[in-house]
Amino acid sequence: MSTTDDYEDSNYEYVTARVRSRRSKLFDDDDYRKLVRMGTGEIARFMEESEYETEMNRLGSRYSGSDLVEYALNENLAGHFEDLLRWSTGQLYDYVVRYLRKFDAWNIKTVLRGRYSEAPRDDVEADLIDAGEFSAAQLDELVEAGSVEDVVEVLDRTIFGDALEAAVEDYEGTGLLVPLENAVDRTFYEHLIGGLPDEPDRATGLYVEFLEAEIDFRNLRNALRLARSGADMDPADYYIEGGRLFDADELRQLVANEDQLVERVRDSVYGDDLDDALDVLAGAESLIEFEHALDAALLEYADTLSNRYPLSVCPVLSFVLAKEREVDNVRAIARGREAGLSPEQIEAELVVL
Amino acid sequence: MTALTELANVVLQEGASGPAIGPTAAAALAVGLGALGTGIAQRSIGAAAVGAVAEDDDMFVPALIFTALPETLIIIAFVTIFVAN
Numbered sequence: 001m002s003t004t005d006d007y008e009d010s011n012y013e014y015v016t017a018r019v020r021s022r023r024s025k026l027f028d029d030d031d032y033r034k035l036v037r038m039g040t041g042e043i044a045r046f047m048e049e050s051e052y053e054t055e056m057n058r059l060g061s062r063y064s065g066s067d068l069v070e071y072a073l074n075e076n077l078a079g080h081f082e083d084l085l086r087w088s089t090g091q092l093y094d095y096v097v098r099y100l101r102k103f104d105a106w107n108i109k110t111v112l113r114g115r116y117s118e119a120p121r122d123d124v125e126a127d128l129i130d131a132g133e134f135s136a137a138q139l140d141e142l143v144e145a146g147s148v149e150d151v152v153e154v155l156d157r158t159i160f161g162d163a164l165e166a167a168v169e170d171y172e173g174t175g176l177l178v179p180l181e182n183a184v185d186r187t188f189y190e191h192l193i194g195g196l197p198d199e200p201d202r203a204t205g206l207y208v209e210f211l212e213a214e215i216d217f218r219n220l221r222n223a224l225r226l227a228r229s230g231a232d233m234d235p236a237d238y239y240i241e242g243g244r245l246f247d248a249d250e251l252r253q254l255v256a257n258e259d260q261l262v263e264r265v266r267d268s269v270y271g272d273d274l275d276d277a278l279d280v281l282a283g284a285e286s287l288i289e290f291e292h293a294l295d296a297a298l299l300e301y302a303d304t305l306s307n308r309y310p311l312s313v314c315p316v317l318s319f320v321l322a323k324e325r326e327v328d329n330v331r332a333i334a335r336g337r338e339a340g341l342s343p344e345q346i347e348a349e350l351v352v353l
Numbered sequence: 354m355t356a357l358t359e360l361a362n363v364v365l366q367e368g369a370s371g372p373a374i375g376p377t378a379a380a381a382l383a384v385g386l387g388a389l390g391t392g393i394a395q396r397s398i399g400a401a402a403v404g405a406v407a408e409d410d411d412m413f414v415p416a417l418i419f420t421a422l423p424e425t426l427i428i429i430a431f432v433t434i435f436v437a438n
Contacts, residue, residue: 013397017404021412 013312018087021082025051026326030246030353035333036343040065043334052076057229066334067126074129075328078103080323081131084316085175095207095313097107099320101134103219105188108160109181111142111151116177126321134158148180163187190213193242206305206312213270213301215243217294219251220265228287245270273297273304288349295351299325323352380437387430396412 027050048056051284056074063071081100088096107128123199125143130136134242145151148171152164163183168177193211193293196204203337219240239248245268246254254261262278301343302318329350336346375381402416 011400017401018408021405137374198359203374 003006009072010090011088012092012313015084015087015092016096016315019084023315023319025323027110027330029099029352032206032329032347033335035330036337038337038348040069040334040338043066043330043337047072047330049217055079066338067304069334070126070331071329074126078129078131081320084123084320088316092313096316097133099317101132101188101191102160103129104134104160105132105184105240107134107139107142107149108155108184111145112148112177112180112184113149114143115151118307122142148177152180159191160184160187168291185218189240191243202309202312205311205315207317208333209348210302210305210314212242214245214298215240216245216270217270217298219246220261221291221294223255223261223288224258224281224290270301271299273301275288285348292349292351295325299351359416376425377434380433383433384427387427391427394426395420398423424433 001344004310014256031046031050035046038046044056044060045066047053049062052072055075058067059075060069083105084096085093085100089273110127111124111158113119114127120234121143126137128143130139134142141154142151145154152168155161155164155316160183163186165178167179167183171177189211193215196208239251245265254264262281265274266278274294274297277297280293281290282286299321302314302321306312306318308314329352332349333346336349372379398420401421402412405412406416
């Protein structure tokens with residue numbers, strides 16, 4: 001990829017117009033209602049008639065069933081995000097490429113989980129999304145790695161290297177992947193916010209605001225998971241810097257008392273956006289529903305920002321999030337149908353606005 | 354600085370008999386500035402329009418209309434020529 005030219009203007013108008021058009025072509029409520037009642041074969045046919053046509057036709061001869069759906073989804077996602085990078089220029093390119101490093105983090109986590117659970121190579125490969133900074137060759141090398149430790153070694157020279165190496169001991173001690181996964185997430189977010197210029201430029205301000213919201217939600221999710229699981233771990237170890245909701249010490253206190261944590265969030269800037277989600281949390285036994293509500297809230301927050309500031313990076317990020325949700329949803333439907341879940345059970349797994 | 358003062362004096366002396374530039378020249382200025390404004394507006398709208406058409410061919414007509422909308426600026430600026438004469 002070419003380096004960013006400081007004197008080149010950002011083409012927000014062009015990218016925003018294209019992104020909004022693509023955003024409107026994503027599946028809506030009606031489509032999901034139809035999809036959850038279909039078998040995997042029907043889902044594949046439905047997708048052939050949607051914007052996934054090219055991918056479905058190309059991969060149709062090699063795979064079938066939910067594997068086909070999964071490969072097509074990932075390929076389509078990668079294609080869309082590569083387009084984003086191709087279109088954008090100047091500052092906008094810089095913002096987008098930083099954010100898409102998320103997929104490097106995703107790929108690393110997928111490979112780690114695959115190695116941890118000793119999943120076959122093909123299954124791991126199906127879940128990789130070639131949309132980040134890593135080249136196809138680097139991804140191949142990752143998939144080839146034989147154990148969790150090998151994966152860490154392959155990543156030695158990337159930005160994730162140091163953090164992973166530090167976390168590997170923790171992993172060997174506890175046998176849990178959580179330290180490694182958090183190291184990956186933390187590196188991603190630190191590099192995302194850390195490198196941004198300090199000048200109080202409006203566009204940068206918005207970008208940071210959006211990222212802070214995402215970090216806060218991630219912290220909140222981690223805190224709740226720890227609170228609910230009752231695991232004896234120090235929450236500050238998993239705290240991601242850069243959010244504006246809590247700092248590490250506060251988080252440690254709040255994890256001990258879930259009611260206080262909920263109250264704290266309700267009083268925060270996100271109170272209005274998260275009201276519904278918090279009500280769900282109060283009533284629900286499991287965290288899954290709350291986590292879905294958090295995803296929906298983040299999506300809505302991104303949408304609000306993108307409507308308020310149409311000529312900024314926000315519409316692009318909102319599209320990226322919405323597209324990810326769609327891919328997750330369709331994957332959940334295809335896998336759920338394959339496993340024989342009822343439409344109601346699958347519907348509970350979906351994140352729809 | 355002295356040159357500027359002399360120039361100002363000349364302009365003021367001339368100004369005693371009438372405006373610094375005639376009505377036709379002022380109208381020309383108005384049309385020119387109007388065209389500049391149109392250009393600036395169409396720069397953004399054009400970029401967005403091309404983006405929209407690239408995604409969906411049906412957007413061609415709306416895109417064309419919105420791209421042409423700032424033309425009203427230059428058309429209205431054109432009227433000043435007839436007013437000035």
